[in-house]
Amino acid sequence: MTKKANVFYFIPYTFWLLLFVAAPLILIVYQSFFNVDGQFTLGNYQTYFQSGTYLRMTLNSFWYAFLITIFTLFISYPTAYLLSKTKHKQLWLLLIILPTWINLLLKAYAFIGIFSANGTVNDFLSFVGIGRQQILFTDLSFLVVATYIQIPFMILPIFNALEEMNPSFIRASRDLGANSFETFKRVVFPLTLNGVKSGVQAVFIPSLSLFMLTRLIGGNRVITLGTAIEQHFLVTQNWGMGSTIGVVLIIAMILIMLFTGEKKKKGAVRK
């Protein structure tokens, strides 16, 4: 009796899985074997792996994503740690999350004003005597804005990991004579490593594909994998090459998931 009903209401969901998860994945791989004229070819992959430009771009893209991840981690870990020690932490956490509900493009747009030639930062720089600098459309501005945008996504999983931690471990470590630093190094950090991992996951992969920031803030100087895909799909209409880069990005994503995955825990949660 229930079985029949199960099948019935499972239909739209299964349909969605097939049409919007499986099919697009298959299609992007399929498309990557076609050139601009619609002929089957392995040329896209050949171009990708033989041209220095694409490889350099990929490497660059990874390097920037790596930097963004490191910066966010260094800012977010202490924030999450201190946050977990405050009174009314749920409220503070909510205030950390609130900026993520403002559209990303509006925040990027704000930085156009802040970093522009006559903007606030430059006013400050000329006030302290350094003089006006070109800030907008540099690699640095891209890094700053990307880091700014990703901070809440790093704080959240680390905060959750800190919350889940059993406080008696810290007391035990103190009782056993460890100082604050040792307690942190041997107890707190290892226990929150899963939070750090999911934070890295949540920051690194999107950082590879922030094409709107590279356009608005980076002034097309920084080209990430995301920028290249957008360019190929919407500007040059070379879908084959775009899909090839997409496949590379998907593989990169899978590798990152494997490295930062927490298999043991997942099994424990879903019994």
Next chain:
Amino acid sequence: MKNKRFKWSNLYLIAVFVVLYSPIAFLIFYSFNDGGTMNSFTGFTLDNYIAVFEDTRLIGIVLDTLLIALLSSLLATIIGTFGAIGIYFLKKRKTRNAVLSFNNILLVSPDVIIGASFLILFTFIGFRLGFISVLLSHVAFSIPIVVLMILPKLQEMNDTMLKAARDLGANTWQVMGKIVLPSIAPGILAGYFMAFTYSLDDFAVTFFVTGNGFTTLAVEIYSRARQGVSLEINALSALLFIFALILVIGYYFIQQHNMTKKQKNKKQQHAEAVGMR
């Protein structure tokens, strides 16, 4: 000494909050500027707000964006709820895990990949880009989040209640309506809410599947921001900030409600355990 350290840590937190909020404050501050730039504040005006309300095209885009968000989150919630219940009742663990991994693919994929692959999909089946393609895409990427919001509630549900209901002669629909749906209602609500905000916030996927005739707010902001500064966007962002604030407060109350229920349950279980002894 302890006191001093406490102050330092507060200073750090305050600094982070200042950094997080300063761009938003900056936008809102300059929305009242009558100088037309974000560089120097020349005088207070509400002209930019008036301009937003007089810009019928912009208002239309806002309404379209809201319509897409409302519709897509509603559809995603319906499909996702059935999906989550279906996953919960899957007997084989392996199948369940496989379906769940499939479910999560869209959550972890970069937006660019989702956008590009949906674009290929729509052109492949010969679908015209526009309102419907954007709506379908938003439904598609909202479903997994709905499923993930509902599944924990299903797992919290008491299995024996289902058995008891069946023993007492309830049919499938009665079991659904009287037991399953009420116990997962908070998850459904939270899922709808998250889907709604996902849809409002999305830029990258929409950018790929809009085509020429149709835009959402994020896409419109992108094209305007590329042309340079226009304080109309600032005024709009101030309005959106207030809207987001209201949404967040709403979300906070949903969360709080969920929490108290959980706590209540825990308390009750504890009381029962004590009583049994």
